[in-house]
Amino acid sequence: MIANLLNLFPPHTHPLTLVSDPDGLLSGETILVELSRSGFDLIQEDDAVLLRHRVEAARPLSVAHPALVITAKPLVDLPYDLWQSGYRIQLGIPQFFPNLAYPVVRLLSPEQLDLLAECPPPGATLGRQGTIDYLLRRVFNADADSLSQPHQLVAWLLHYHQSQSPLPALLRETLVARLNRFPVYHSWNLAELIDRPEHFSRFVQAEWGGYIQSLTNQNTAERKEPYRLSFADDRLQELMPSLVHKQVLAPLKMTSVDNLPGWAQIGVVRQDGRLAMLQSLIVDLCQQVQDGEMANADWSSWKTVSSQWAQLNALWFDPDIQTSDEQKQLYIQLCQSLDQVFNTWLKSHYTPLGAQRLPAPKHVFHVPHYLAYLRSLGKVKKLALLVLDGMSFTDWQLIQANWGKRHDSWKFQTDQLLAQIPTITLLSRYALISGQRPADFATNLDNMPAEAKKWELFWSNEGVPASAVTCKSISLDRGDVPVEIENPHIEVLCLIDDTLDKLTHNATLGTIDQQSSLRLWLEPGLENGSARLEVLIDDLLERQFTVFIASDHGHVQATGFGQPSEGLLAQTRGKRARLYQDRLAAKRVQETFPDTILWENDGINPTNLFGLMPAGRFSFSPAGGTVVTHGGLSVDEVIVPLIEITKS
Numbered sequence: 001m002i003a004n005l006l007n008l009f010p011p012h013t014h015p016l017t018l019v020s021d022p023d024g025l026l027s028g029e030t031i032l033v034e035l036s037r038s039g040f041d042l043i044q045e046d047d048a049v050l051l052r053h054r055v056e057a058a059r060p061l062s063v064a065h066p067a068l069v070i071t072a073k074p075l076v077d078l079p080y081d082l083w084q085s086g087y088r089i090q091l092g093i094p095q096f097f098p099n100l101a102y103p104v105v106r107l108l109s110p111e112q113l114d115l116l117a118e119c120p121p122p123g124a125t126l127g128r129q130g131t132i133d134y135l136l137r138r139v140f141n142a143d144a145d146s147l148s149q150p151h152q153l154v155a156w157l158l159h160y161h162q163s164q165s166p167l168p169a170l171l172r173e174t175l176v177a178r179l180n181r182f183p184v185y186h187s188w189n190l191a192e193l194i195d196r197p198e199h200f201s202r203f204v205q206a207e208w209g210g211y212i213q214s215l216t217n218q219n220t221a222e223r224k225e226p227y228r229l230s231f232a233d234d235r236l237q238e239l240m241p242s243l244v245h246k247q248v249l250a251p252l253k254m255t256s257v258d259n260l261p262g263w264a265q266i267g268v269v270r271q272d273g274r275l276a277m278l279q280s281l282i283v284d285l286c287q288q289v290q291d292g293e294m295a296n297a298d299w300s301s302w303k304t305v306s307s308q309w310a311q312l313n314a315l316w317f318d319p320d321i322q323t324s325d326e327q328k329q330l331y332i333q334l335c336q337s338l339d340q341v342f343n344t345w346l347k348s349h350y351t352p353l354g355a356q357r358l359p360a361p362k363h364v365f366h367v368p369h370y371l372a373y374l375r376s377l378g379k380v381k382k383l384a385l386l387v388l389d390g391m392s393f394t395d396w397q398l399i400q401a402n403w404g405k406r407h408d409s410w411k412f413q414t415d416q417l418l419a420q421i422p423t424i425t426l427l428s429r430y431a432l433i434s435g436q437r438p439a440d441f442a443t444n445l446d447n448m449p450a451e452a453k454k455w456e457l458f459w460s461n462e463g464v465p466a467s468a469v470t471c472k473s474i475s476l477d478r479g480d481v482p483v484e485i486e487n488p489h490i491e492v493l494c495l496i497d498d499t500l501d502k503l504t505h506n507a508t509l510g511t512i513d514q515q516s517s518l519r520l521w522l523e524p525g526l527e528n529g530s531a532r533l534e535v536l537i538d539d540l541l542e543r544q545f546t547v548f549i550a551s552d553h554g555h556v557q558a559t560g561f562g563q564p565s566e567g568l569l570a571q572t573r574g575k576r577a578r579l580y581q582d583r584l585a586a587k588r589v590q591e592t593f594p595d596t597i598l599w600e601n602d603g604i605n606p607t608n609l610f611g612l613m614p615a616g617r618f619s620f621s622p623a624g625g626t627v628v629t630h631g632g633l634s635v636d637e638v639i640v641p642l643i644e645i646t647k648s
Contacts, residue, residue: 001096001117002031008089009068011038015061017068018086020075023093024356028110029298032352040068041603042355047461050440052079057439057607070355099124101131107168108139111298115139132174140167144178150228151235153179154204158239161197162246164300187228196413201248204229208249208267215260237263245284247311251276274315278323281312282330289337295344299353299362302345303416306393306639309338313636314397317515339616342635343597346421351603353418354437363418363604364428367550367642368435368455371492372462380546384485384493386537389429390501390630392554395518396641402522403534410541413644419553421599422577422611423630423637425501429552433471433494434458438605445579455494464492472496476532485540493545497533504555507628511557514628541647551640555630560621561614564589575619577631578612586610593620597633 005025009017017040019026026032036042041058045051051069058067071078075088093105093113099122108116119138126134136142140160147153160167167175176190192199207229231237243249244266251269254260260268269276285308288294294305315321316331323331353362361370367385374380391399393416400412420428420438426445427438434441434454441448452471459469471494472482484490503521507514521529540547558576580586583600589612590596599611613632614620621627630637 001025001114002028002034004096004117005031005091006034006038008091009035009038009040011040012063012066014087015063015066016055016082016086017066017089018075018078018082019068019070019089019091020073021070021091022072023091023106024072024110024359025091025093025096025113026070026110027356028114029349029353030114031110032355033349035068036352037348039064040066042068042070042352044070044355044357046071048079050436053440055082097121100126100134101128104128104131104135104170107170108135109165111300112139112165132171136171136175140165140171142167142171142175144175144181147179148182148184149235150184150230151233151239153185154229154236154243155239157193157200158242158246158248160194161200161248162304164303167194198412204243204249207231209252212252212254212260212264212268215264216254231264240264240266243267245280247277247280247308274318274321278312278315278321279327281308281315282327282334285309285312285338286330286334289334289341294341296348297345299349302342302639305338306416306635309635310393310397313394313511314401317394317512319516335617339634342638343615343633346633346638350418350421354604360415361417361642363431363437364420364550364552364640365431365435365437367417367432367548368458371548372459375462382491382493382543382545384495384540384545384547385433386547386549387429387432387494387496388500388549388551389425389496389498390504390553390555391549391551391641392636393639393641394515394554394636395500396551396643398515398518399522399530400643402530406524406534407538409647410537411646411648413646415642415644416639417550417642419551419638419640420604421602421633421638422574422579422613423553423632424574424577424579425552426579427605429496430454432550432552433496438609439603439607442609443606445581451496452494459492468492470494473498474536475499476536481532481536481539485536485543493540495536499533504628504630508626510626511628514555514557537645538647541645547645549641549643549645553630554634554636554638554640555628556617556632556634556636557626557628558614558617558619558621558632560623560625560627561595561618562593562623563620564592574631575621575627575629576613576637578620580610580612581608583610586612599633 032042043051043054043058045054055067055069061067069082069086075083094102097105097116116139122134142156147156172194176194179185179190193203208231211229211231229236240263244251249267251267254268285305288305294301316323357366357369358373361367371383371385375383403410404412420431427442430441430448430451431438433451435458455471456466456469460466467489468491470484470490472484473496474482476497485493503517504514507517520526523529524531537547564578586598590598595615595618597613597615599613601607617634619627619629
């Protein structure tokens with residue numbers, strides 16, 4: 001389907017193309033990247049004022065520099081001067097899939113529609129139920145009869161969750177109802193296993209622990225019911241390497257493994273299982289980075305890599321784990337390779353991923369739009385966005401592990417986002433709270449409205465009364481919780497906490513120092529630790545808020561290679577990024593510091609804003625010194641977590 005869509009947009013043909021795309025056919029990552037590569041300036045804004053601002057910023061338009069305006073509304077709703085001058089295209093699912101029930105097909109994501117386009121079309125027009133059956137079988141390989149045995153379902157779930165292509169609710173409910181016809185699944189919570197990968201992992205882990213316990217009489221886990229997966233089945237045994245390799249199953253620590261059959265050895269370890277997991281992650285990531293595919297991979301693949309990298313770093317900086325010299329050398333090489341490949345990927349994917357805000361956020365400035373979308377669907381009513389300034393994805397691994405142990409009733413759903421580049425608070429946190437690209441607010445860095453005003457303005461445009469909206473900075477280690485959370489009229493709340501950012505900038509001994517401070521902050525008995533923040537979250541949940549935690553940027557350990565001396569030429573002077581509004585000034589500094597990257601014209605930042613960032617893991621700081629900071633282009637700084645917390 002991508003090829004058919006691209007045929008509708010020949011490059012260098014029309015200065016301005018207008019597309020009505022109510023079904024989101026152009027919202028997929030692949031098509032957006034290809035359109036961007038063809039030279040189109042992609043513009044998608046629901047707000048008429050911002051739309052006109054984007055179009056004006058793209059001028060002068062020409063066949064050599066064309067703009068593509070995408071809207072879900074009818075084209076006649078666009079400003080008349082645009083409608084009159086633009087080449088107009090109407091897109092819709094029925095023109096590509098005429099034999100399938102439109103209300104069902106429109107539930108698919110753009111990536112799933114691409115898979116559907118590769119399937120042989122049905123020989124006749126299908127109704128609603130026929131379309132559901134066809135999609136389950138062809139797109140998701142989820143024919144219930146072929147999943148009637150546990151080993152078949154486990155294999156399917158393993159592939160399904162790795163693909164990060166979730167079933168629409170209607171299809172999931174149909175599949176669950178059909179699987180429940182088989183007696184073997186009557187005690188399984190199929191909806192949870194399909195809906196959440198963490199539930200699938202916990203299920204397999206518990207079943208494996210129960211099976212090993214039955215073989216060895218070693219107490220591996222507390223169980224209140226018989227295990228449901230019979231690992232005596234050789235077909236399930238064949239899945240063990242994949243389950244361990246994909247981190248669905250963590251090897252169990254055993255005092256003795258000599259009496260276990262050979263196939264089971266991969267699922268147990270004599271030593272601390274964390275060291276085995278660390279080694280597995282290093283090997284897996286090295287292979288992925290070196291195979292050459294990640295430079296052109298999709299966003300979901302990078303989210304998987306980012307998750308593995310965060311898990312690896314959480315283990316790497318665990319003071320109880322001792323790594324070998326060989327592992328240390330592999331880790332250093334992996335850092336360098338990962339940064340290089342990620343930088344290459346960003347050049348082609350960062351801007352296109354900013355074009356489509358819904359239904360899933362990809363940039364931090366998409367977050368308010370996503371929250372408003374959830375409210376419009378009725379999935380949340382009262383929401384609290386807790387911005388933990390400077391929290392990296394690695395930090396979140398450690399935070400979730402500790403909070404999860406202390407709060408059994410909390411349910412975490414974690415996603416990942418791209419911070420704004422350069423990854424500094426001035427740009428990225430402001431974008432996160434305002435819901436705007438830096439191009440919409442950072443044309444004058446010295447005169448930007450307060451973040452709280454931008455938060456209130458966004459929700460005012462969404463029809464939420466001012467009395468129901470508030471945004472506050474909090475310092476729970478130095479002050480009390482804002483009284484606004486006790487106001488029963490508040491429905492949309494934003495709280496900003498910079499504690500983690502301060503821990504980062506105070507880590508003078510590197511990431512080991514930063515991670516040590518984070519672990520201390522997480523100690524439950526520490527007066528100025530995370531306990532007060534946990535109490536606040538629990539209080540918000542009790543008040544029927546859905547809590548979202550987001551970060552504006554991560555951080556990285558960097559080595560100094562000197563500091564520019566340039567007076568007032570730089571707008572900001574960070575250790576990992578310096579901003580300029582004069583390109584010549586930025587280029588002059590780059591001549592002195594050639595091991596830097598000039599970031600410009602990305603379609604996200606203002607055209608008159610130029611970011612200069614050290615390549616690799618270096619910083620604008622005294623030569624040879626070590627700092628933990630942010631602003632640059634590493635995975636650690638750019639890919640940040642977005643977490644939803646609910647209470648069961």
